[in-house]
Amino acid sequence: MAKRKAVVSIQDCVACGCCIKVCPRNAISIPDGIYANIHQDLCVGCGKCAKECPASVITLEVVG
Amino acid sequence: MKEKKNWYDYLWIASLTYLILGFFNILFAWLGLLCFFIPLLISIIRGNKAYCNRYCGRGQLFSLIGGRFGLSRKKDVPRWMKSKYFRYGFLIFFFIMFFQMLWNTWLVFAGTNGLKTAVTLLWTFKLPWHWAYHGTLFSDGVAQFAFGFYSVMLTSTVLGLITMILFKPRSWCVYCPMGTMTQLICKAKNMTASQKSSPSGHS
Numbered sequence: 001m002a003k004r005k006a007v008v009s010i011q012d013c014v015a016c017g018c019c020i021k022v023c024p025r026n027a028i029s030i031p032d033g034i035y036a037n038i039h040q041d042l043c044v045g046c047g048k049c050a051k052e053c054p055a056s057v058i059t060l061e062v063v064g
Numbered sequence: 065m066k067e068k069k070n071w072y073d074y075l076w077i078a079s080l081t082y083l084i085l086g087f088f089n090i091l092f093a094w095l096g097l098l099c100f101f102i103p104l105l106i107s108i109i110r111g112n113k114a115y116c117n118r119y120c121g122r123g124q125l126f127s128l129i130g131g132r133f134g135l136s137r138k139k140d141v142p143r144w145m146k147s148k149y150f151r152y153g154f155l156i157f158f159f160i161m162f163f164q165m166l167w168n169t170w171l172v173f174a175g176t177n178g179l180k181t182a183v184t185l186l187w188t189f190k191l192p193w194h195w196a197y198h199g200t201l202f203s204d205g206v207a208q209f210a211f212g213f214y215s216v217m218l219t220s221t222v223l224g225l226i227t228m229i230l231f232k233p234r235s236w237c238v239y240c241p242m243g244t245m246t247q248l249i250c251k252a253k254n255m256t257a258s259q260k261s262s263p264s265g266h267s
Contacts (some may be wrong), residue, residue, distance in 0.1 A: 012146055015247050016237035017117030018127070033113035033250030054234040056140040 004045040004060040010035045012057040019049035019058060072119050076128055079121030083221060086214045090181075090196040090207060093214035100242065107246035111253040116243050123234050126224055130233025141231045141238055151244045158241040161187055165212035173205030180208070184215040185222065 006019075006027075013035035020028045020036070027042035028049060038049075040063065050058040085092035099122075103115035116123065130136035144150055171177040181194040193211065200207040224236030237243055 014146070014151070014238055014243055015113045015116065015250070016123065016234065016240075016243060017113065018123075018234050018237065020117055030113060030117055032254045033107060033111060033247060034254060051138075052232075054141065054232045054236075055146045055238045056232070057146070 002062040005040055005043045005063045006038050006045060006047070006049050006058050007061045007063070008036045008038060009057040009059070012055055014055050016054060018052045018054055022048045022052045024048065070118075073124065075119055075121035076124035077121070079125050083218070086183075086218070087196055089198060090193065090210045090214055091200065093210040093217065096213050096217050099217075103242050103246050104249070107249040107253075111250055111257070113243070113246050113250060115246065116237065116240075120237075122221065122224065123237055126228045126236055127233045129225075130228040136228050136233045137230060138233070139231050141227070141235050145227075145231075145235075146238050151239050154239050155241045155244045162216065165216065166209075169205055169209040169212055172208040173203055179204040181211065183211055183218060186219050 015030050015033050015035055017030055017036070020030065024046065025042045025044060027039040028036050029039070030036050036049075036058075038058075045060055047060050050056075050060055082092065082095060085095075102119070103113075106115050107113060130138075168177070172179055181192070181197045182190045183193040184190055193214075197207060197211075220236070220240075224240075227235035227238075
């Protein structure tokens with residue numbers, strides 16, 4: 001089964017940080033206050049961030 | 065697994081208290097300046113959005129009411145609402161209304177206009193608010209600013225509550241003028257920082 005991981009649409013991200021709070025793996029950070037960065041090795045593709053994102057700019061995509 | 069809560073996870077209490085205090089004494093509205101200066105200073109000095117990410121009590125309030133209490137349809141915001149045009153447009157509109165409020169405050173300071181003990185909701189509706197006014201020490205302008213600033217805070221809370229119900233709990237964050245402004249500051253800072261350092265592979 002292909003692994004799905006969270007992917008942020010960088011252009012549309014408002015960097016609010018709602019995703020950081022719900023991530024059970026602490027895989028998300030917003031280092032420069034511009035967009036959310038998802039640590040691909042930590043992400044398990046649970047989709048909590050995608051559901052929480054107020055701008056709905058996170059999608060689960062098959063990676064690798 | 066749920067993480068241990070930090071002190072800043074309870075800042076929604078501060079936001080709620082702020083709104084309630086405005087019903088008793090309008091001069092408390094001045095405290096709202098903290099919600100303006102702290103995020104700006106964090107973004108200017110630290111170059112990040114730690115305010116939005118961690119400390120914003122209003123955002124926490126929306127996620128509590130909309131998320132935990134379920135007062136939200138949890139639908140996607142419409143595409144136009146997250147567009148740059150709308151976000152930057154709303155920021156400019158917010159600025160214009162803010163400066164108009166400052167101008168009105170100045171007119172009272174200067175003695176041109178008398179104090180109006182009203183809170184303007186959604187930039188249109190004048191709500192009588194005289195019960196929260198018990199005089200001011202320095203000048204009527206001090207009270208006028210409080211009424212004006214509380215109007216800004218109440219208006220944005222009401223807008224946030226409406227979009228919370230219609231869309232996702234923290235939809236306000238998508239078009240929050242402070243959020244847009246601090247993101248722009250971070251972008252500008254990041255651009256100058258990357259120009260200073262050697263052009264490394266920036267993803």
